[in-house]
Amino acid sequence: MSDLVNTLGIKVVSLSSNESIISLKVSDEIKQPHGIVHGGINAVLAETAASLAGAQNVPEGSTVVGVDLTTHHLQAVKCGTLVAKATPLHVGFNLQTWQVEIHNDDRLTSVSQVTLSRVGNKDHH
Template sequence: MNIIELLGLKTTLLSAEKTIVEVIVSDRLMQPYGIVHGGINALLAETAASLGANECLPDNLVPVGVSIHTNHLKAVSHGILVAIATPVNIGHSLQVWSVSIFEKDTNTLTSISTVTMKNQIFKK
């Protein structure tokens, strides 16, 4: 089982122009003070950006994260988080994606991230 399955992340839109990933806030996402751990924001951002970035690549390449910058804007303790990833730049060797995370019910912005990925040759 991978981290996406373990935490219950669900991809609701997948394209090279926009990717959306959701997760239900549960105890497994919390830090000790009863709010979603900041690492979850980074995980959602990198997951959504990587999935979208992969849609831009031929089968012999995969996106590999090289940098992520996340700003946590609002604490979350319940509900559903929605990560929306859109490309900023899709280059030959690097891709940069912007990811906004919202509370689904209130449409409140909770974090923003910039994710940079290298288009890496993949061999099985």
């Protein structure tokens, strides 16, 4: 896992080529000055969840990187655990688009769309 994932304490709950679920416990370290989770955390969780699953869809020697991210913050979060679930909208040879929903308990708090680009060994189909 990346340093950011470890630094924040993001946990992988489940991972496959067509879904990933990750979680992050809310702490003061991820809040903005008004006591709610910083919006950037939603973006980090969305791109991380999409990238983990997206990487399962490319051959060895390749990986994926985020090239576009749109995040909508729907509800403020102050405590509990954030759970991000990524599901594919499109998985192509070079581009993948994923939808990520973030829940806090059973409340939908954020939705994102993440586009990933394949990088690395592109010679094999």
